[in-house]
Amino acid sequence: MSAPIRVLLVDDHAVMRAGFRMILESAGDIVVVGEAATGVEAVAAASTLRPDVISMDVQMPAMDGLEATRRIVADTGIESAVVVVTTFDRDDYLFDALAAGASGFLLKNAGPEELIAAVRVAAAGDALLAPEVTRRVIARFATPPASLPDPPRERARPAVDLTEREAEVLRLVAQAMSNAEIAQRLYIGEATVKTHVSNVLQKLGARDRVAAVVYAHRHGLA
Structure with a gap:
């Protein structure tokens, strides 16, 4: 049996983290190894815990999720895949997240199965975009x-x-x-x-x- 996928949850709302933990750990092959409420905490936790996947919120105090993603991806000692999960369907968040090196972009209105799938895809080394934003990425970069x-x-x-x-x-x-x-x-x-x-x-x-x-x-x- 393969080792479970290790996930770090980053969100400034404790209730949201608790909900994500419950959803992900119900999958059976995913374990949440840590939580962080700010971008600063996320960078420190990523360095310490070395998770397979980081679920990253955007709007947080001290340091937002986009800057935290840049720092984590830039650290050659951290091989975690970052999936940005946000409430806000904004183009600037989407393209800044991709530019920062995120492996995925998901909206918080996604269903539980989509969140689980996003973690599995990122852990496998693949990239994932919410269906709602894929066309915008293609239009932005391919046209x-x-x-x-x-x-x-x-x-x-x-x-x-x-x-x-x-x-x-x-x-x-x-x-x-x-x-x-x-x-x-x-x-x-x-x-x-x-x-x-x-x-x-x-x-x-x-x-x-x-x-x-x-x-x-x-x-x-x-």
Whole structure:
């Protein structure tokens, strides 16, 4: 049996943390190893506890969740994936969170199963966006500025040398599929999918799956 996913909950409302703890620990494969009420506490707890995933609120006293995410991601000694979970469906929060290095963005009105899924996806090294915001991310990063001419049709092809299988995996990543779902679709092992995804990110020079999705839409691979 694999080790449980270790989670740090960061939110300035104790009731919210208690609710998240109850939801996550009901999954059976997730354990909450710590809580923090401010960004400052989050950075310290992340360094001490080294959780697999951090559920990060945005609006908090002392230091907000976006700055805490930047500091945690910048610390090479911390390998935790950060999922920003906020009440506010704001573009500035969304794009600042992604720029800070967050692995996911989820709204607090998500159902319990979505929160559990987000933690599992982040722990597996994948990126996750709430369905409500995925289209906005694509529109923001994949659409060329209106002042620029449309690229020639031949330029729409990938600018990097992806194998046929890698291009196929990228198309499925762009459909928001997890590694497990891709493995099931292609009848290959999940470890093989992780290798393909890693190779794709390296060839694209993409930091994460979100950047790969943008690339796929920009080049007509989605």
